[in-house]
Amino acid sequence: MEIREIRIENLDTQDFIRKKASELSSAVGDGLAVNALSGGVDSSAATMLGHRALGDKLKTYFVENGLMRAGEPERIVALFAGLGVPVKIVDARDQFLGALKGLTDPEEKREAITRVFYRDVFGRIVKDSGAKYLLQGTNYTDVEETVAGIKRQHNILEQLGIDTQEQYGYKVLEPLIQLRKSAIRKVANALGLPEEIYGRPPFPGPALAARVIGEVTPERVETVRKATTIVEEELSGSRAFQYLAILHQDRVTGIRDGKRDYGLQIEVRCWESKDAKEGSPTRLPYELLEKLSERLTGEVPGVVSVTYNVTRKPPSTIEAI
Numbered sequence: 001m002e003i004r005e006i007r008i009e010n011l012d013t014q015d016f017i018r019k020k021a022s023e024l025s026s027a028v029g030d031g032l033a034v035n036a037l038s039g040g041v042d043s044s045a046a047t048m049l050g051h052r053a054l055g056d057k058l059k060t061y062f063v064e065n066g067l068m069r070a071g072e073p074e075r076i077v078a079l080f081a082g083l084g085v086p087v088k089i090v091d092a093r094d095q096f097l098g099a100l101k102g103l104t105d106p107e108e109k110r111e112a113i114t115r116v117f118y119r120d121v122f123g124r125i126v127k128d129s130g131a132k133y134l135l136q137g138t139n140y141t142d143v144e145e146t147v148a149g150i151k152r153q154h155n156i157l158e159q160l161g162i163d164t165q166e167q168y169g170y171k172v173l174e175p176l177i178q179l180r181k182s183a184i185r186k187v188a189n190a191l192g193l194p195e196e197i198y199g200r201p202p203f204p205g206p207a208l209a210a211r212v213i214g215e216v217t218p219e220r221v222e223t224v225r226k227a228t229t230i231v232e233e234e235l236s237g238s239r240a241f242q243y244l245a246i247l248h249q250d251r252v253t254g255i256r257d258g259k260r261d262y263g264l265q266i267e268v269r270c271w272e273s274k275d276a277k278e279g280s281p282t283r284l285p286y287e288l289l290e291k292l293s294e295r296l297t298g299e300v301p302g303v304v305s306v307t308y309n310v311t312r313k314p315p316s317t318i319e320a321i
Protein backbone atom coordinates (compact mmCIF):
# COMPACT_ATOMS: atom_id res chain seq x y z
CA MET A 1 0.00 0.00 0.00
CA GLU A 2 1.46 3.37 -1.01
CA ILE A 3 -0.42 5.42 1.58
CA ARG A 4 1.67 6.12 4.68
CA GLU A 5 -0.15 5.69 7.97
CA ILE A 6 0.10 8.47 10.55
CA ARG A 7 -0.02 6.63 13.86
CA ILE A 8 -1.97 8.18 16.71
CA GLU A 9 1.18 8.62 18.83
CA ASN A 10 2.76 10.68 16.03
CA LEU A 11 -0.32 12.79 15.33
CA ASP A 12 -0.22 16.52 16.09
CA THR A 13 -3.92 17.29 15.52
CA GLN A 14 -3.61 21.05 15.04
CA ASP A 15 -0.72 20.67 12.64
CA PHE A 16 -2.61 17.90 10.76
CA ILE A 17 -5.75 20.06 10.47
CA ARG A 18 -3.73 23.05 9.21
CA LYS A 19 -1.90 20.98 6.60
CA LYS A 20 -4.97 19.12 5.34
CA ALA A 21 -7.10 22.29 5.22
CA SER A 22 -4.44 23.98 3.15
CA GLU A 23 -4.15 20.97 0.80
CA LEU A 24 -7.95 20.93 0.33
CA SER A 25 -8.07 24.60 -0.35
CA SER A 26 -5.33 24.45 -3.01
CA ALA A 27 -6.89 21.35 -4.63
CA VAL A 28 -10.32 22.96 -4.99
CA GLY A 29 -9.09 26.48 -5.81
CA ASP A 30 -12.00 28.56 -7.12
CA GLY A 31 -14.07 25.45 -7.84
CA LEU A 32 -16.82 23.74 -5.88
CA ALA A 33 -16.76 20.52 -3.84
CA VAL A 34 -19.54 18.36 -2.45
CA ASN A 35 -19.55 15.82 0.34
CA ALA A 36 -21.82 13.28 1.93
CA LEU A 37 -22.33 13.36 5.66
CA SER A 38 -23.64 10.19 7.29
CA GLY A 39 -23.10 11.33 10.88
CA GLY A 40 -20.35 8.77 11.49
CA VAL A 41 -17.04 9.89 12.98
CA ASP A 42 -15.16 9.84 9.66
CA SER A 43 -17.64 11.71 7.49
CA SER A 44 -18.35 14.19 10.30
CA ALA A 45 -14.64 14.97 10.68
CA ALA A 46 -14.24 15.28 6.90
CA THR A 47 -17.25 17.62 6.77
CA MET A 48 -15.92 19.93 9.52
CA LEU A 49 -12.42 19.95 8.05
CA GLY A 50 -13.87 20.66 4.61
CA HIS A 51 -15.98 23.56 5.87
CA ARG A 52 -13.01 25.02 7.70
CA ALA A 53 -10.92 24.81 4.52
CA LEU A 54 -13.52 25.65 1.87
CA GLY A 55 -16.42 27.50 3.53
CA ASP A 56 -19.19 28.11 1.00
CA LYS A 57 -17.27 26.25 -1.68
CA LEU A 58 -18.32 22.99 -0.02
CA LYS A 59 -21.91 21.75 -0.19
CA THR A 60 -22.82 18.96 2.22
CA TYR A 61 -25.54 16.36 1.63
CA PHE A 62 -27.06 13.68 3.83
CA VAL A 63 -28.04 10.81 1.54
CA GLU A 64 -31.22 9.20 2.88
CA ASN A 65 -30.70 5.73 1.44
CA GLY A 66 -33.52 4.03 3.35
CA LEU A 67 -30.89 2.04 5.26
CA MET A 68 -30.22 4.44 8.14
CA ARG A 69 -31.01 4.01 11.81
CA ALA A 70 -34.27 5.35 13.25
CA GLY A 71 -34.37 9.18 13.37
CA GLU A 72 -30.77 9.49 12.17
CA PRO A 73 -31.13 11.86 9.16
CA GLU A 74 -33.07 14.50 11.13
CA ARG A 75 -30.82 14.21 14.20
CA ILE A 76 -27.59 14.68 12.23
CA VAL A 77 -28.87 17.53 10.09
CA ALA A 78 -30.07 19.37 13.24
CA LEU A 79 -26.76 18.78 15.02
CA PHE A 80 -24.70 20.17 12.13
CA ALA A 81 -27.08 23.12 11.71
CA GLY A 82 -26.23 23.91 15.34
CA LEU A 83 -22.53 23.89 14.40
CA GLY A 84 -23.17 26.31 11.54
CA VAL A 85 -22.94 23.69 8.77
CA PRO A 86 -25.98 23.54 6.46
CA VAL A 87 -26.77 20.02 5.27
CA LYS A 88 -29.28 19.09 2.60
CA ILE A 89 -31.12 15.76 2.76
CA VAL A 90 -31.25 13.89 -0.56
CA ASP A 91 -34.06 11.35 -0.72
CA ALA A 92 -32.55 8.37 -2.57
CA ARG A 93 -34.50 5.61 -0.80
CA ASP A 94 -36.09 4.21 -3.94
CA GLN A 95 -32.79 4.20 -5.81
CA PHE A 96 -30.93 2.20 -3.16
CA LEU A 97 -33.73 -0.21 -2.32
CA GLY A 98 -34.45 -0.70 -6.02
CA ALA A 99 -30.81 -1.58 -6.72
CA LEU A 100 -30.72 -4.03 -3.80
CA LYS A 101 -33.87 -5.85 -4.85
CA GLY A 102 -33.27 -9.54 -5.45
CA LEU A 103 -29.56 -9.44 -4.42
CA THR A 104 -28.32 -11.89 -1.80
CA ASP A 105 -24.57 -12.10 -2.42
CA PRO A 106 -22.68 -9.83 0.04
CA GLU A 107 -20.24 -8.47 -2.55
CA GLU A 108 -23.03 -7.80 -5.06
CA LYS A 109 -24.96 -5.91 -2.37
CA ARG A 110 -21.89 -3.82 -1.55
CA GLU A 111 -21.26 -3.14 -5.24
CA ALA A 112 -24.88 -2.05 -5.79
CA ILE A 113 -24.62 0.43 -2.91
CA THR A 114 -21.33 1.82 -4.20
CA ARG A 115 -22.74 2.18 -7.71
CA VAL A 116 -25.92 3.99 -6.66
CA PHE A 117 -24.04 6.25 -4.26
CA TYR A 118 -21.19 7.33 -6.53
CA ARG A 119 -22.65 7.03 -10.01
CA ASP A 120 -26.36 7.74 -9.65
CA VAL A 121 -26.71 9.99 -6.61
CA PHE A 122 -23.42 11.91 -6.62
CA GLY A 123 -23.04 11.80 -10.40
CA ARG A 124 -26.34 13.73 -10.57
CA ILE A 125 -25.49 16.13 -7.70
CA VAL A 126 -22.14 16.96 -9.29
CA LYS A 127 -23.74 17.53 -12.70
CA ASP A 128 -26.43 19.78 -11.24
CA SER A 129 -24.09 21.80 -9.02
CA GLY A 130 -21.06 22.05 -11.29
CA ALA A 131 -18.82 20.66 -8.51
CA LYS A 132 -15.61 18.94 -9.56
CA TYR A 133 -14.66 17.28 -6.28
CA LEU A 134 -16.19 14.84 -3.83
CA LEU A 135 -14.72 15.05 -0.33
CA GLN A 136 -14.97 11.93 1.81
CA GLY A 137 -13.66 10.52 5.08
CA THR A 138 -12.03 7.27 3.90
CA ASN A 139 -9.74 5.93 6.61
CA TYR A 140 -6.61 3.80 6.57
CA THR A 141 -8.34 0.59 7.73
CA ASP A 142 -10.94 0.86 4.91
CA VAL A 143 -8.16 0.86 2.32
CA GLU A 144 -6.21 -1.90 4.02
CA GLU A 145 -9.17 -4.33 4.20
CA THR A 146 -10.30 -3.66 0.66
CA VAL A 147 -6.82 -4.01 -0.81
CA ALA A 148 -6.34 -7.23 1.19
CA GLY A 149 -9.51 -8.53 -0.50
CA ILE A 150 -11.41 -9.08 2.77
CA LYS A 151 -14.39 -6.99 1.79
CA ARG A 152 -14.93 -4.06 -0.45
CA GLN A 153 -15.54 -1.01 1.76
CA HIS A 154 -18.10 1.22 0.09
CA ASN A 155 -15.78 4.19 -0.20
CA ILE A 156 -12.72 2.62 -1.83
CA LEU A 157 -12.39 3.63 -5.46
CA GLU A 158 -8.97 4.72 -6.70
CA GLN A 159 -7.21 1.98 -4.75
CA LEU A 160 -9.29 -0.52 -6.77
CA GLY A 161 -8.22 1.13 -10.01
CA ILE A 162 -11.47 3.09 -10.47
CA ASP A 163 -10.88 6.38 -12.30
CA THR A 164 -13.58 8.50 -10.64
CA GLN A 165 -13.08 11.37 -13.06
CA GLU A 166 -13.77 9.12 -16.02
CA GLN A 167 -16.52 7.03 -14.44
CA TYR A 168 -18.43 9.55 -12.34
CA GLY A 169 -17.25 12.97 -13.53
CA TYR A 170 -15.46 14.14 -10.36
CA LYS A 171 -12.24 13.72 -8.39
CA VAL A 172 -12.26 12.30 -4.86
CA LEU A 173 -10.50 14.11 -1.98
CA GLU A 174 -9.65 11.97 1.09
CA PRO A 175 -7.91 14.06 3.76
CA LEU A 176 -8.21 11.40 6.51
CA ILE A 177 -6.87 8.44 4.57
CA GLN A 178 -3.62 8.21 6.56
CA LEU A 179 -5.46 7.87 9.88
CA ARG A 180 -7.18 5.03 11.69
CA LYS A 181 -10.43 5.55 13.58
CA SER A 182 -8.88 6.37 16.97
CA ALA A 183 -6.77 9.13 15.37
CA ILE A 184 -9.82 10.45 13.48
CA ARG A 185 -11.68 10.73 16.80
CA LYS A 186 -8.87 13.02 18.07
CA VAL A 187 -9.08 15.16 14.94
CA ALA A 188 -12.89 15.31 15.19
CA ASN A 189 -12.60 16.49 18.79
CA ALA A 190 -10.01 19.12 17.82
CA LEU A 191 -12.36 20.33 15.05
CA GLY A 192 -14.97 21.18 17.69
CA LEU A 193 -17.38 18.28 17.13
CA PRO A 194 -19.28 17.19 20.27
CA GLU A 195 -18.49 13.92 22.05
CA GLU A 196 -21.74 12.35 20.83
CA ILE A 197 -20.11 12.48 17.38
CA TYR A 198 -16.38 11.98 17.98
CA GLY A 199 -17.06 9.25 20.56
CA ARG A 200 -19.64 7.36 18.48
CA PRO A 201 -19.25 3.69 17.73
CA PRO A 202 -18.42 3.11 14.05
CA PHE A 203 -21.29 2.54 11.64
CA PRO A 204 -20.67 1.08 8.18
CA GLY A 205 -21.13 2.97 4.91
CA PRO A 206 -23.61 0.39 3.57
CA ALA A 207 -25.54 1.11 6.78
CA LEU A 208 -28.16 -1.44 7.88
CA ALA A 209 -27.70 -3.34 4.60
CA ALA A 210 -24.44 -4.63 6.12
CA ARG A 211 -26.58 -6.23 8.82
CA VAL A 212 -29.24 -7.95 6.73
CA ILE A 213 -28.16 -11.40 5.57
CA GLY A 214 -29.89 -12.24 2.31
CA GLU A 215 -32.18 -9.88 0.43
CA VAL A 216 -32.44 -6.28 1.66
CA THR A 217 -36.12 -5.37 1.44
CA PRO A 218 -37.80 -2.37 3.15
CA GLU A 219 -39.53 -4.79 5.58
CA ARG A 220 -36.30 -6.59 6.48
CA VAL A 221 -34.50 -3.26 6.97
CA GLU A 222 -37.31 -2.15 9.29
CA THR A 223 -36.84 -5.31 11.37
CA VAL A 224 -33.11 -4.74 11.76
CA ARG A 225 -33.72 -1.03 12.41
CA LYS A 226 -36.03 -1.82 15.35
CA ALA A 227 -33.55 -4.38 16.66
CA THR A 228 -30.70 -1.85 16.31
CA THR A 229 -32.54 0.72 18.42
CA ILE A 230 -32.94 -1.84 21.22
CA VAL A 231 -29.35 -3.09 21.02
CA GLU A 232 -28.00 0.48 21.05
CA GLU A 233 -30.21 1.45 24.01
CA GLU A 234 -29.12 -1.57 26.02
CA LEU A 235 -25.42 -1.61 25.10
CA SER A 236 -24.45 2.07 24.92
CA GLY A 237 -23.50 1.84 28.60
CA SER A 238 -21.10 -1.05 27.89
CA ARG A 239 -18.42 1.28 26.48
CA ALA A 240 -17.70 -1.41 23.89
CA PHE A 241 -16.06 -0.48 20.57
CA GLN A 242 -19.16 -1.39 18.53
CA TYR A 243 -22.46 -3.26 19.00
CA LEU A 244 -24.98 -4.33 16.44
CA ALA A 245 -27.98 -6.44 15.50
CA ILE A 246 -28.01 -8.73 12.48
CA LEU A 247 -31.06 -10.21 10.79
CA HIS A 248 -30.54 -13.77 9.60
CA GLN A 249 -31.95 -15.22 6.43
CA ASP A 250 -33.02 -18.60 7.80
CA ARG A 251 -36.19 -18.90 9.80
CA VAL A 252 -36.53 -21.16 12.81
CA THR A 253 -39.48 -22.69 14.59
CA GLY A 254 -40.65 -20.79 17.63
CA ILE A 255 -43.84 -20.77 19.68
CA ARG A 256 -46.26 -17.89 19.98
CA ASP A 257 -49.72 -18.17 21.58
CA GLY A 258 -49.24 -21.93 21.86
CA LYS A 259 -48.75 -22.33 18.11
CA ARG A 260 -45.77 -22.76 15.79
CA ASP A 261 -44.33 -19.43 14.74
CA TYR A 262 -41.74 -20.03 12.01
CA GLY A 263 -39.96 -16.82 12.78
CA LEU A 264 -36.93 -14.56 12.48
CA GLN A 265 -33.53 -14.81 14.10
CA ILE A 266 -31.56 -11.82 15.36
CA GLU A 267 -27.88 -12.12 16.17
CA VAL A 268 -26.33 -9.60 18.56
CA ARG A 269 -22.63 -8.72 18.36
CA CYS A 270 -20.70 -6.53 20.78
CA TRP A 271 -17.01 -5.91 20.11
CA GLU A 272 -13.91 -4.93 22.01
CA SER A 273 -11.41 -3.50 19.56
CA LYS A 274 -8.92 -0.67 19.14
CA ASP A 275 -9.21 0.02 15.44
CA ALA A 276 -11.56 -2.66 14.01
CA LYS A 277 -8.61 -4.60 12.62
CA GLU A 278 -9.01 -7.30 15.22
CA GLY A 279 -11.72 -7.74 17.77
CA SER A 280 -13.03 -9.88 20.57
CA PRO A 281 -16.57 -10.26 21.90
CA THR A 282 -17.41 -8.26 25.04
CA ARG A 283 -18.09 -10.47 28.07
CA LEU A 284 -21.53 -9.05 28.66
CA PRO A 285 -23.35 -9.89 31.91
CA TYR A 286 -25.81 -12.73 31.41
CA GLU A 287 -28.67 -10.60 32.79
CA LEU A 288 -28.05 -8.07 30.03
CA LEU A 289 -28.13 -10.81 27.38
CA GLU A 290 -31.43 -12.05 28.83
CA LYS A 291 -32.86 -8.54 28.74
CA LEU A 292 -31.80 -8.16 25.11
CA SER A 293 -33.47 -11.45 24.24
CA GLU A 294 -36.68 -10.47 26.02
CA ARG A 295 -36.86 -7.06 24.38
CA LEU A 296 -35.95 -8.29 20.89
CA THR A 297 -38.50 -11.11 20.92
CA GLY A 298 -41.13 -8.94 22.65
CA GLU A 299 -40.74 -5.70 20.67
CA VAL A 300 -39.58 -6.66 17.18
CA PRO A 301 -42.39 -8.31 15.22
CA GLY A 302 -41.64 -11.85 14.05
CA VAL A 303 -38.47 -12.47 16.09
CA VAL A 304 -38.41 -15.83 17.89
CA SER A 305 -34.68 -16.38 18.38
CA VAL A 306 -31.82 -14.22 19.68
CA THR A 307 -28.19 -15.32 19.69
CA TYR A 308 -24.98 -13.66 20.91
CA ASN A 309 -21.86 -14.08 18.79
CA VAL A 310 -18.78 -15.13 20.80
CA THR A 311 -16.35 -15.35 17.87
CA ARG A 312 -13.23 -13.18 17.58
CA LYS A 313 -12.21 -11.21 14.50
CA PRO A 314 -10.53 -12.93 12.69
CA PRO A 315 -12.02 -15.31 11.59
CA SER A 316 -15.26 -13.33 12.03
CA THR A 317 -15.52 -9.81 10.68
CA ILE A 318 -17.33 -7.10 12.64
CA GLU A 319 -20.27 -6.74 10.25
CA ALA A 320 -22.18 -9.66 8.75
CA ILE A 321 -21.82 -9.02 5.02
Ligand code: XMP
Nearest residue numbers: 152153154202203204205206276317318319
Ligand atom coordinates in the same frame (compact mmCIF):
# COMPACT_ATOMS: atom_id res chain seq x y z
P1 XMP B 1 -15.49 -5.49 9.18
O1 XMP B 1 -16.90 -5.96 9.04
O2 XMP B 1 -14.73 -5.49 7.88
O3 XMP B 1 -15.58 -3.99 9.63
O4 XMP B 1 -14.74 -6.23 10.25
C1 XMP B 1 -14.48 -3.22 10.08
C2 XMP B 1 -15.02 -1.86 10.48
O5 XMP B 1 -15.43 -1.13 9.33
C3 XMP B 1 -16.83 -0.88 9.37
N1 XMP B 1 -17.32 -1.18 8.01
C4 XMP B 1 -17.42 -0.24 7.08
N2 XMP B 1 -17.21 1.07 7.16
N3 XMP B 1 -17.77 1.26 4.89
C5 XMP B 1 -17.41 1.82 6.06
O6 XMP B 1 -17.26 3.04 6.13
C6 XMP B 1 -18.00 -0.04 4.72
O7 XMP B 1 -18.32 -0.52 3.64
C7 XMP B 1 -17.81 -0.84 5.90
N4 XMP B 1 -17.94 -2.16 6.13
C8 XMP B 1 -17.62 -2.34 7.44
C9 XMP B 1 -17.40 -1.81 10.40
O8 XMP B 1 -18.59 -1.31 10.97
C10 XMP B 1 -16.25 -1.93 11.37
O9 XMP B 1 -16.20 -0.84 12.28
